[in-house]
Amino acid sequence: MKADQRCVMTGTHFINGDAACCEGALSAGARFAAGYPITPSTEIVERFAARAPQVGGLFIQMEDELASSIAIQGMVWGGQKSFTVTSGPGYSLMMEHIGLAAISETPCVFVDVQRGGPSTGLPTLPAQGDMMQARFGSHGDYVTIAICPNSPQECYDLTVKCFNLAEKFRVPVMFMMDECVGHMTEKVVIPPAEEIDLYPRRHASKPPGEFQLFEAGEELVPEMAHAGEGYKLYVTGLTHDKRGYPALNPAAQRELVGRLFEKIRRAQDELTMVEAEGLEDADVVVVSYGITSRVAQKAIQAARDKGLKVGKLRLICVWPFPEKLIRELAGKVKALVMPELNMGQVVLELERCAGGQCKVIGVPHPGGTVHKPVEILEAIERGAR
Amino acid sequence: MLKELRIAGFGGQGVILAAHILGRAVSIHEGGYATMTQNYGPEARGGAASAALVVSDQPVLYPYAVSLDVLVAMSSEAYTRFVPEVREGGMLLVEEDLVPLDQKAQHLRVYGIPATRLAEELGKKMVLNVIMVGFFCAITGIVVRDAAMKSVKDAVPARFLDLNLKAFERGYEYGVELLAKGPAKGEQQMAVPQEAEV
Structure with missing residues (x-):
């Protein structure tokens, strides 16, 4: 399925990451955003509010982030692609509904333009302190997908990717930007619509009556029906059976939560999205993500x-x-060296996977700006010794 | 070739748009790379407004400007705040009616232009930023004139295009004339206290 040309701003632009993210969402087919504007993510919804009416879309400025994060899910079950946009403090408020999106397998995108924290922290300055929250923030056991861009161009390209992954795996996808990337202005090339591949919604292939709302389909992902199409929809945050009806017992829990994990675990190779260079003969490899990868x-x-x-x-x-x-x-x-704009989050996972086979050196940074290259260089030199 | 630039002034002078025009010129019309960052904060309203640009013929990795090759200061406050960031021997371009210089400009190559007055002569004070863009292109040569003019066309509403192109030309000419007087003239004209470096 290709993007709709009417919504794609094909051309070469000089725009910031926030604007690029908004254009990515529009290209991906998002027609609804709900949000409670917060620095440094505001420009995304500001632009979406201006652009949406041109493409038959809708933006609602909600009363808070709880409302935003649930409104988008209602719209998804109504048949549209939706997303919400926030930063740290708002992201915290969205956690409960991220869990709901996970258990109800609602394909949607949460954009978090990370700023310094904890709490209101540094509204206008970058950090990467929400990375563990993106993985474990909501209660209960679930998995999500989290993607990190390092340029405005990627804020466009990877937003499209986020929507595609959300549809393919039916999970909430976390787009983990940061203030630096969001507010940085660079050249962004938006391709013609016919070059943009979109993953279509996995829509019910059986007629009402035969269709079961949470029956595992291809790749363990259920097909989806929308409100108003004549299907019986029962969508709940309670553990449910194939019909979607609450099934409050260990067997149903095992089957549902097991499948939620397994559908992502199976796709590990596809979801190993990296940019690698010079690994063949390296003594030290710098593992990084987001803006930190450029430094x-x-x-x-x-x-x-x-x-x-x-x-x-x-x-x-x-x-x-x-x-x-x-x-x-x-x-x-x-040695593996990991600089990140937090006091050591993803490096814990790096350490776990390295399993003592080599040195793992974190380069923590509390955020507010990016690392000085020399700080990372020193860690590389320590690793090479 | 990597150059770090900052354009700073007070809110309303159009400094962000000026940086945008230059960044766009480099990255779209010249085929180079430009990364623009802005200072956000409570001081952005009414007080200092500033944008930094890192331009290069290679992809820009480190996003921030830390050692300025050129500072364009359009207010006294902007000058005071950012002049310490200019590298030794760097360039300082100022709105000469608004920026009184002091010792801090001593080791810099200074070029002044009465951009606000020139803008008023053209009939609209708001084009002073585009005058400054033209002046910047003439003095520094970092951004090619044609590319900058294309970028001005992209950036301003059609009904103000002629005015803005005139403004660009005015700033550019002023810069060319200033350069023709010899590289030291800028400093003398701006009367930097103590001996100015050529």
Whole structure:
């Protein structure tokens, strides 16, 4: 399925990451956003509010983030693609409904333009402190997908990707931007609609009566029916059976939660989205994500100038974590270095997957700005020793 | 070739648009790379407004400007705040009626233009930012004139296009004339206290 040309702003633009994210959502077919504007994500919904009427879409400024995060799910079950946009404080408020999206397998996108925290923290400055929250923030057991862009161009491209992944796996997808990428203005090329592939909604292939709302379909993902199409819809946050009816027993729990995990686990290879370079003969590999990967690249170049063998592994998809790849890599190198704009979050997962096969060196940073390349360079040098 | 630039002034002077025009010129019309960042904060309203640009012929990795090659200061406050960020021997372009210089400009190559007055002569004070863009292109050569003019066309509403192109030309000419007087003239004309570096 291709994008609808009427909604795609094909051309070369000089726009910021927030604007690019909004255009990505429109290209992906999002026709509804609900949000409670918050710095540094406001420009996304501001633009969506202006653009939506041009394409038959709708933006509602909700009373808060709880309402935003549930309104988008209602719209998805009404047949549209939807997303909400926030930053740290609002993301915290959305946690409960992220769990609902996970258990009700509602395909939607949550954009978190990360800023310094905890609490209201640094509204106008970058951080990557919500990474663990993106993975474990809601109560109960679930998995999501989390994607990190490192440029306005990727804010466009990967927003489209987020919507596609949401539809394919029927999970809430976390688009983990940060203030730096969101407010940074660069060239963004938006392709013609016919070059943009969209994953179509997995719509019910059986007629009402035969169709079961949560019966595992291809790739363990159920098909979806929308309100008003004549199907019986029972969508609940309670553990449910194939019909969607509450089934409050261990067997139903095992089947449902087991499937929610298994549908993502099976797709590990597809969801291992990385940018790798120079891994073959590297002594040290810098593993990074988001804006930090650009600063890391600078440090990698400086280390190579000093004669060190350094590889780059940028995680585009942070959750699920590329476990297999890291295990293999850890067996071949002296050290893995992970700079991130938090006091050490994803590095814990890196350490776990490395399993003691090599040194793992975190380069923590409380946020507010990006690392100095020299801080990463020092860690590389320590790793190479 | 990597250059770090900052354009700063007070809210309403159009400094963000000026940086946008230059960034767009480099990354779209010249085929180079430009990364623009802005300072956000409570001071943005009424007080200092500023945008930084990192331009290069290679993809820009580190997003922020940390050691400025060029500072364009359009207010006294902007000058005071950002002049310490200019590297030794860097360039300082100022709105000369609004920015009194002091010791801090000593080791910089300084070029002044009465952009607000020139804008008023053209009939609209609001085009002072585009005058500054033209002046910037002439003095620094970092952004090619044609690319910048295309970018002005992209950035301004059609009914103000002629006025803005005139403004660009005015700033550009002023810069060319200033350069023709020799590189030291800028400093002398701006009367930087103590000996100015050529």
